Amino acid sequence: MQDTSNILRLLSAISAIIFGSGGIIALFYVANIAVNRLPSQARSRILPWVYMTPALLVLGAFLVLPTIRTIIISFMDQRSQSWVGLDNYHFAFTNAAMLTAFRNNILWLVLVTGLSVSLGLLIAVLMDRVKYEPLAKTLIFLPMVISFVGASVIWRFMYAYQPPGIDQIGLLNAIAVSLGFEPIGWLVNKRINNFALITIMIWLQTGFAMVLLSSAVKGIPKDVIEAARMDRASEFQIFWRITIPIISSTLLVVSTTIVVLVLKVFDIVFVMTGGNLDTEVIASRMIKEMFNFRNFGRGSAIAVILLLAVIPVMVANIRRFQQQEANR
Amino acid sequence: MAHIVFEQVTKSYDNGFVAVKDLNLDIGDDEFLVLVGPSGCGKTTSLRMLAGLESISSGNLYIDGQRVNDKSPRERDIAMVFQSYALYPHMSIFENMAFSLQLQGTPKADIRQRVQAAATQLGIEELLDRKPKQLSGGQRQRVAVGRAIVRDPSAFLMDEPLSNLDAKLRVQARAELSKLHKKLCTTFIYVTHDQVEAMTMGSRIAVMNQGILQQVDTPQNLYEHPNNVFVAGFIGSPAMNFFKATLHPEGDALFIKAGALRVPIPAAARSRYQSYVGTPIIFGIRPENIYTPEYAPPGINPFSIEATVSVVEMMGHEIIVYLTLADGHEFLARVDPRSRLTPGEAIRVNLDLNRFHLFDPSSTHVLA
Ligand SMILES: Nc1ncnc2c1ncn2[C@@H]1O[C@H](COP(=O)(O)OP(=O)(O)OP(=O)(O)O)[C@@H](O)[C@H]1O
Ligand SMILES: [Mg+2]
Numbered sequence: 296m297q298d299t300s301n302i303l304r305l306l307s308a309i310s311a312i313i314f315g316s317g318g319i320i321a322l323f324y325v326a327n328i329a330v331n332r333l334p335s336q337a338r339s340r341i342l343p344w345v346y347m348t349p350a351l352l353v354l355g356a357f358l359v360l361p362t363i364r365t366i367i368i369s370f371m372d373q374r375s376q377s378w379v380g381l382d383n384y385h386f387a388f389t390n391a392a393m394l395t396a397f398r399n400n401i402l403w404l405v406l407v408t409g410l411s412v413s414l415g416l417l418i419a420v421l422m423d424r425v426k427y428e429p430l431a432k433t434l435i436f437l438p439m440v441i442s443f444v445g446a447s448v449i450w451r452f453m454y455a456y457q458p459p460g461i462d463q464i465g466l467l468n469a470i471a472v473s474l475g476f477e478p479i480g481w482l483v484n485k486r487i488n489n490f491a492l493i494t495i496m497i498w499l500q501t502g503f504a505m506v507l508l509s510s511a512v513k514g515i516p517k518d519v520i521e522a523a524r525m526d527r528a529s530e531f532q533i534f535w536r537i538t539i540p541i542i543s544s545t546l547l548v549v550s551t552t553i554v555v556l557v558l559k560v561f562d563i564v565f566v567m568t569g570g571n572l573d574t575e576v577i578a579s580r581m582i583k584e585m586f587n588f589r590n591f592g593r594g595s596a597i598a599v600i601l602l603l604a605v606i607p608v609m610v611a612n613i614r615r616f617q618q619q620e621a622n623r
Numbered sequence: 624m625a626h627i628v629f630e631q632v633t634k635s636y637d638n639g640f641v642a643v644k645d646l647n648l649d650i651g652d653d654e655f656l657v658l659v660g661p662s663g664c665g666k667t668t669s670l671r672m673l674a675g676l677e678s679i680s681s682g683n684l685y686i687d688g689q690r691v692n693d694k695s696p697r698e699r700d701i702a703m704v705f706q707s708y709a710l711y712p713h714m715s716i717f718e719n720m721a722f723s724l725q726l727q728g729t730p731k732a733d734i735r736q737r738v739q740a741a742a743t744q745l746g747i748e749e750l751l752d753r754k755p756k757q758l759s760g761g762q763r764q765r766v767a768v769g770r771a772i773v774r775d776p777s778a779f780l781m782d783e784p785l786s787n788l789d790a791k792l793r794v795q796a797r798a799e800l801s802k803l804h805k806k807l808c809t810t811f812i813y814v815t816h817d818q819v820e821a822m823t824m825g826s827r828i829a830v831m832n833q834g835i836l837q838q839v840d841t842p843q844n845l846y847e848h849p850n851n852v853f854v855a856g857f858i859g860s861p862a863m864n865f866f867k868a869t870l871h872p873e874g875d876a877l878f879i880k881a882g883a884l885r886v887p888i889p890a891a892a893r894s895r896y897q898s899y900v901g902t903p904i905i906f907g908i909r910p911e912n913i914y915t916p917e918y919a920p921p922g923i924n925p926f927s928i929e930a931t932v933s934v935v936e937m938m939g940h941e942i943i944v945y946l947t948l949a950d951g952h953e954f955l956a957r958v959d960p961r962s963r964l965t966p967g968e969a970i971r972v973n974l975d976l977n978r979f980h981l982f983d984p985s986s987t988h989v990l991a
Contacts, residue, residue, distance in 0.1 A: 518709035521676050526723035526770070527697035536722075540713040 322349065362602070369595035383596035393597075396575040399489055403560065403576060407496045408553045412546065414497070415504025419512050420534065422505075432509065436502035443499065447566035450495045454481035454567075485573050492574060495563050500556070504549050511545035512538060547615050551608045558604055577601055625686050625701075625777035625810045626652055627673065632682035634668050634834075642668040644834045646682070655804045655811040657825030659818060659857070665834040666814040670780050673812065675699050686777075702771035703780040706787070708763045710755035710770070716742075717751040720770045741769045744803075761792045772803070778810040785820065797824060818858055822846070830854050852905060852987040855980055861910050861943060864954035867984070868906040870899050879906050879981075882950035886926055889976050896981065899990060907980040910943070910957040914973045918959035925973035930954075935964045946972065 326345045330338055372379045387393050418435060422428050438446060455465030456478055463469040468478040481491045515538060523533045539546070561578035568574040570583065577597060585594030627650040634643040643665040650656050658666045671677035673684065675696035684691050691699055710719050717738055724734045742748045745765045755763060764784055771779055781800075785793045801824050804811050815821055821828050822842045830837040830845065830853070838850040849855035856862045868881035870888075877888040877896060886906070888896060912923075919925055930946035933953070937960070944956050944964055956972055964970065981990040 516707065516709065518705045518707050519711060522703070522705060522709035522770075523711070523722070524676065524696045525674060525701065525703045526726065526774070528722075528726050529697070532726060537711060543713075 319349065365595045365598050368591055369599045371592050373590045373592055375591050379592060383592045384600075386593055387596050387600060392575060393577075393580060395573050396577050396580045399574065400558070400576045402489060403493055403496070403557050404554060406490075406493050407500060407557045408550055411497045411500035411504050411553060412508075412550050414501045415506075415549070416508050416546070418501070418505045419509035420538065422509060423512055432505065436506055438499050439502040439506075441499070443560070443562035444566055446495055446499055447563050450491075450498075451567060454491055456480045456483070482568055482574075483572055488568060488572055488574050492563055492567055495567075496557065496560060500553050504553065507545055507549050508542060511542040515541050544615055544619060548612065551612045554608050555605055558601055624652055624808070626650070626688070627778065627810060627812070628683075628685040629669075629673075630683040630685065632669075632672060632684055633680050634665070634672060634677065635680045642834050643672070646836055648829060648836065648839065650810060650812065653808045653810060655801070655813065655824060655826045657821040657828045658812065658814045658831060659816060659821040659828060660831035660837075661857070662816060664831045666816070666831060667782055668834075669831070670703075670782055670812065670814050674701055674703050674780055700776050701778045701780060702774050702776035704764075704767045704771050704782070704784045706783045708755075708767040708784075708787075710763060710766055712755055714754075715751065716747065716753055716755070716758070716766050719755065719766060720751075720773050723770070723774050737773050738769075741773045744772070745769050745799075760787050761796070764788060764796060768800070768803070772807065776809070778812065779807075780812050780814075782814045783816070784813075785815075786817075793820075800824065818860065822858070828858075830857060832857075848989075849980065850989055852907070852982050855907050855982070855989075859909055859911075861955050861957065863907045863909045863980070864913075865982075866906040866952065866954075868904050869901065870896060870904060872900055879904070881906050882952055883948045884928060884952075886928075886974065886976070886979075889924060896990060899981075903984050904990065905982040905984050905987075907982060908974055909978065910955040912975040912978040913954075913956035913958070914975065915956075915958045915962040915964075916971055916973055918962060919973045923973070923975040924977045926976050927971050927973050929969060929971055932964050932966050932968050932970060935966060946970075 323346065330342050330345050333341060368375050369383055370378060370380065372382075418432075422432055425431060441449070452464070453466050454468075455463070456468055457463050457465075459472075459477055463472050463478055465478075465481075467481065472478055479487070482488050519541075520533060520537065523537050528536065559578055560576060561582055564570050564574055564576055564579045565582070570576075570579045575583075578601065581594050581597040581601070584590045584597060627648075629646045629648040632643060632646040633641065635641045646669060648656075658669060660666055668677060672679050675691070675694060675698075679692050686699060686701075710716075711722065714722065720738045720741060721734045724737065729737075738751070739748070742751055745768060747762060747765050747769060750758060750762060750766070755766070758766065764787070767784065784800075785796050788796060797820060800811075800813075804824075813820075813824060825842055827839055827841055828845055829839040832853050838845060838854045840848075845854065845858050849858060852865065856865070866881035866884060868879045868884070871878045871880050877893050877900070879886040879888060884906075914920070914923070914925070916925075916927065928948075930948055932944055933947050934945040936943040936945075940960060942958050942960050942962055942964065944958055944962075945953060946956055947953050958964075958972075982988065983990055
């Protein structure tokens, strides 16, 4: 009984794949034939649309419509039954927990972006001259492949805290105690717990920044650096006046990518502290409103705020991209 | 205005490859020294050691009497024009040229004036606001030179700066660089593997092969008195013809015998070669010292030989003809364009016996 149902499921999955991809191919094939019948002038104008329409439709159905729906819900009450105007937004910008979340998020943005980009850049430039470059880079890149949740689990052990007198199982506290200090409540001390969480994200993102920046640094022609040396520039001047400007577009891409990631961060907070003890960020707050408190209105309002916060970053990225295209 | 001395300078790379071996070279104050040689002979390596971009494995390098082996490029006051031009891609042409002055803290007005002057001299004033990638190859080459001259360095190093230009532009740039040298009166060290560039620009030429300096001399002397087979074959185009030969005495006379060829040594030179009788030698004669009898100029010392025409290359102002001796040995002649030559035809040509060279095949040195 169980067996047959499994086989049936497998068959339906396979047929879905075959009919799904086959259907797409057939769709393009037929569209292509139809377009080829058209006069050649119209053809070149219509052809791109024929190929793009399915993708645009899918994008519209799964991305644009939900976004619009979220925006609408954000102006409605808890159950999405009546209009409440800007109430949800008013809540988002005045509620104490929300304000803490905003403050924390700004802290996250500045520290994670600033530190992982500058550390990544520093390592990329220094590694360029190191003999065991591939090995060293692999080690630094490694955290990148760990999921946020996985990384959080690892760091729970780093930060684990036992009251004084009991053996410390957390690495950091074990070190602290062996050096004669009191164990530190990394995740409960409100002065440092946010920084403890931010450290995890930096650990995760530095490798990403380093890999991209390192390939940009390697892309600078050796001649250009040597020409600067002949022009009597010091290594420091070469770094600031040649290296940085030449890799500036990569720097921007890396920074904006990390900014977007940080804006979305919630898993680390969720796993480590559950957002307690003043460690809430906007995204974790959104999850709470949405799924713990079942307040769809507020949850959606926070989602819209996050969306708006990402837009300037995206605009900067696209601008830069267009500039690059124009310069080619 | 730098006096540069290489003393037994050797470069061996990390992989153990010796790129330059025991280089001794004394470059005068306002000399235009050209470094030539085939690809991979160590020209760039020598230049980079002088620039300070490559460490010196052994030997000494002096600039104006001061040992500079351990000095960084910034302490050497030398400018370099790279083969790729290596312009700073993110800076305008003005900024490219002003960069070194800015680093020195030169006043702004001063920088503007010096960059402007250099740009005027090179004819690139209207390009100052552009970015390097908006320039053509020839324009980039000028900017690279301009970036070097605004600094007013004590020596200029140039690594094949014209190799990316088309033939016409190259001729023009060659003349401009020569003019620039006369005007600046500074030491120029110029790397090329183009012997026309070497001959036309250099006040002296250093010929290198496989990391070893072969000969340093004026273009004229290098052409007329090559030290060894390599220099003889490298300078001059088409290359000198070589024949494996021996010296035979016959009565009073001395003959060079090379297969079907039997060439008498002129009386005046006889005593010089007397001691080499019986030993193997290499007989060399340049294609331009072989004439068709009708158009042989007066004043040569003609010796007529027979050969078969195999290929005729009409160049307009001259004919390059491939000739074959009775024993199958092939050689080239550069003859008057009016000569009538048909492939397959047997003809007589005149060798100018005032201008032949004899070398020792084991050492490849010229016979003294
Ligand atoms: N970093 C290096 N490590 C090992 N060998 C090298 C290195 N750089 C150059 N060489 C070798 O040293 C030799 C001389 O190189 P160099 O670049 O000086 O030649 P070159 O005379 O400038 O040739 P070209 O006319 O092709 O530019 C070459 O055989 C080259 O393969
Ligand atoms: Mg070279």
